[in-house]
Amino acid sequence: MTESKTPQWVEKLFTQLVDGGVTLFTHVPDAGNAALIRLAQRHNETSAVLLSTEEEGIGISAGADLVGGRSVVCMQSSGVGNCINHLSLVKGGRFPVFLIVTMRGDYGEQNPWQYPMGQAVDTVLEAMGLLIFRVDTEEDLEVATNAALLACFKAGEGVALILSQRFLGAKAF
Amino acid sequence: MTESTLDRRELLPKLFPNPAEYLMISGLAGASRDAAKLTSEANYLYTMGGAMGAAVPIGLGMALCAPDRKVAAITGDGELLMNIGCLATTATAAPKNFSIVCIDNGQHGETGGQKGHTAERTNLEIMAQGAGIASTMTVCSPEELEAAARFLVEPPAPRFLWARVLPGPPSDWTRNWHLADCRVRFKDAFARR
Numbered sequence: 513m514t515e516s517k518t519p520q521w522v523e524k525l526f527t528q529l530v531d532g533g534v535t536l537f538t539h540v541p542d543a544g545n546a547a548l549i550r551l552a553q554r555h556n557e558t559s560a561v562l563l564s565t566e567e568e569g570i571g572i573s574a575g576a577d578l579v580g581g582r583s584v585v586c587m588q589s590s591g592v593g594n595c596i597n598h599l600s601l602v603k604g605g606r607f608p609v610f611l612i613v614t615m616r617g618d619y620g621e622q623n624p625w626q627y628p629m630g631q632a633v634d635t636v637l638e639a640m641g642l643l644i645f646r647v648d649t650e651e652d653l654e655v656a657t658n659a660a661l662l663a664c665f666k667a668g669e670g671v672a673l674i675l676s677q678r679f680l681g682a683k684a685f
Numbered sequence: 686m687t688e689s690t691l692d693r694r695e696l697l698p699k700l701f702p703n704p705a706e707y708l709m710i711s712g713l714a715g716a717s718r719d720a721a722k723l724t725s726e727a728n729y730l731y732t733m734g735g736a737m738g739a740a741v742p743i744g745l746g747m748a749l750c751a752p753d754r755k756v757a758a759i760t761g762d763g764e765l766l767m768n769i770g771c772l773a774t775t776a777t778a779a780p781k782n783f784s785i786v787c788i789d790n791g792q793h794g795e796t797g798g799q800k801g802h803t804a805e806r807t808n809l810e811i812m813a814q815g816a817g818i819a820s821t822m823t824v825c826s827p828e829e830l831e832a833a834a835r836f837l838v839e840p841p842a843p844r845f846l847w848a849r850v851l852p853g854p855p856s857d858w859t860r861n862w863h864l865a866d867c868r869v870r871f872k873d874a875f876a877r878r
């Protein structure tokens with residue numbers, strides 16, 4: 513696999529998450545989270561867990577929480593739909609689940625398959641009781657990440673940090 | 686496949702003579718009733734009543750974040766098949782402290798006993814082997830239970846035990862259904878230990 517230089521914002525995001533006590537980065541691979549996962553694989557105090565489907569990450573986060581651990585689930589927006597029933601653990605169980613969603617099907621998308629789920633992400637997550645912290649610009653990232661960490665691991669809310677295509681850049685076809 | 690002669694209510698007490706050595710997660714329906722009966726619904730067990738398919742992932746999360754503790758996930762055939770990829774996820778993550786017990790009655794017991802895939806052609810031990818789980822075993826008779834209990838201790842983890850049971854009722858236990866309360870109870874007990 514080709515490996516590009518880690519963007520500075522990814523370094524910053526990773527450091528914020530590690531400083532926030534996150535040790536486990538579960539993920540379904542996406543271009544938008546690839547660099548973050550590479551950092552999690554290399555750091556001494558974090559590990560990356562490859563998932564088969566995104567909802568496994570919800571369960572792993574719940575299991576981590578039961579024993580005092582902190583985990584984030586990294587996925588593309590299309591994976592949000594896979595998680596819905598397992599987000600009962602957030603709405604009913606008050607498990608502090610932290611999603612990092614890299615968007616498709618929003619700003620500048622060219623693939624028509626990505627729009628249906630991409631456009632439903634906020635509605636679906638809000639319906640299951642998660643709070644949404646959206647990142648559209650580089651200035652948003654640090655404050656949104658900090659707010660999401662506090663809401664999740666201090667206040668016990670389920671949260672989604674949404675990295676939009678306006679922020680990430682749309683995939684070229 | 687050999688016909689099962691195993692009553693599910695005899696299974697867990699034989700497999701886990703000292704359940705308090707474990708952190709446990711149990712999947713919905715009969716798996717949780719059997720696990721709750723085994724432990725008298727102790728605070729080292731988290732029982733599920735929904736989020737079908739999450740039992741193994743929850744156990745995996747516990748195992749990865751509490752590597753010094755033994756973790757067991759008790760699940761059913763219907764629940765496991767709903768999220769069968771979790772076996773591959775477990776195999777790749779390869780926690781050395783994690784065992785999965787699948788209580789397979791070949792039917793959807795909670796919804797009226799409708800026949801499941803394992804009553805036809807599906808072999809869950811072979812699926813676990815194919816996923817790459819380090820150690821696997823099948824048990825389907827009371828005579829094999831002693832060997833099955835050793836299986837949960839001796840071979841390298843992660844382990845997968847396919848327990849094919851008769852389609853009779855699970856253990857008699859009325860459990861706490863409040864998922865948020867049970868979370869707090871488990872967390873508090875874990876933090877105190």
